Every structure is written in C-alpha cells, then in structure tokens.
Amino acid sequence: MQSYDVQNSILPNHWILPSGFRLGFSDQSDGDMKIVDNCRKYCADLGVDYDKLVMPRQVHSNHVLALGNDADCLKPGQADGLFSDQKHVLGILVADCLPVYLFHLPSGRIALVHAGWQGIRLQIINSALEQFD
Numbered sequence: 001m002q003s004y005d006v007q008n009s010i011l012p013n014h015w016i017l018p019s020g021f022r023l024g025f026s027d028q029s030d031g032d033m034k035i036v037d038n039c040r041k042y043c044a045d046l047g048v049d050y051d052k053l054v055m056p057r058q059v060h061s062n063h064v065l066a067l068g069n070d071a072d073c074l075k076p077g078q079a080d081g082l083f084s085d086q087k088h089v090l091g092i093l094v095a096d097c098l099p100v101y102l103f104h105l106p107s108g109r110i111a112l113v114h115a116g117w118q119g120i121r122l123q124i125i126n127s128a129l130e131q132f133d
Contacts, residue, residue: 064130
C-alpha cells in the first residue's frame with residue numbers, strides 16, 4: 001500500500017494535494033479490493049472509514065456521478081467517475097486503466113475517474129471536468 005497525506009508530508013514534492021485530502025493506492029500485497037474484508041482492512045490501514053467509502057459499479061462508460069450529502073450516495077450504482085464537493089471517501093478499481101484525480105483547490109471539489117481506453121474514447125475526463133462548471 002502507498003499512502004499520501006498532506007499532514008504527514010509524505011507526498012512527493014511534484015504532487016499538489018489540498019489540505020485534508022488523502023490518496024491511497026493499493027497493490028497486489030493488499031489483496032483483491034473486490035473482496036470486502038481486503039477492502040475493509042485497506043481502509044483501516046489508510047485511516048478512513050470503510051462504511052463511508054463510495055465506490056461505483058464500473059462499466060467502462062463516460063458517466064460521472066455527482067454525489068450529494070445524503071446516505072444514498074454510499075450506493076452510487078453504475079458510473080466510472082465520482083464528483084463531490086462534500087467530505088466523501090471516494091474509491092475506484094483499476095488494473096490496466098488509470099485513476100485520474102481532479103481537484104479545484106479553492107472550493108475543495110474533487111473528481112475521481114476510472115480512465116480506461118473505452119472511457120477515454122467516450123471522453124470521461126471531459127465529463128468529469130464539466131462537473132466543475
């Protein structure tokens with residue numbers, strides 16, 4: 001597991017991360033994140049509440065879901081991107097795809113995108129950027 005946290009100053013110098021945000025990247029040693037027990041342990045190791053984790057059912061689309069401030073957002077359904085202006089724990093799964101993090105520093109808004117070749121072809125990153133308008 002790799003964890004990057006502004007408060008602990010372990011973020012590489014060339015990365016810019018807003019205060020209060022934490023990024024984590026699991027690897028094979030963490031186990032399959034589709035297995036609840038592995039994901040729960042990973043969240044605990046990262047210091048985040050698994051029960052607040054928002055993970056969409058990824059379908060290689062260009063759909064970016066804007067999350068509200070309600071409990072329903074914890075079961076978001078199908079999407080390949082998440083957008084929030086609230087304090088959510090966002091998660092996506094990637095293998096040969098890329099995780100793309102987009103931040104608007106002054107407002108604290110964030111998008112997390114699962115960018116595979118299909119989503120990129122369908123312009124998922126543009127879909128995520130449109131959420132910031």
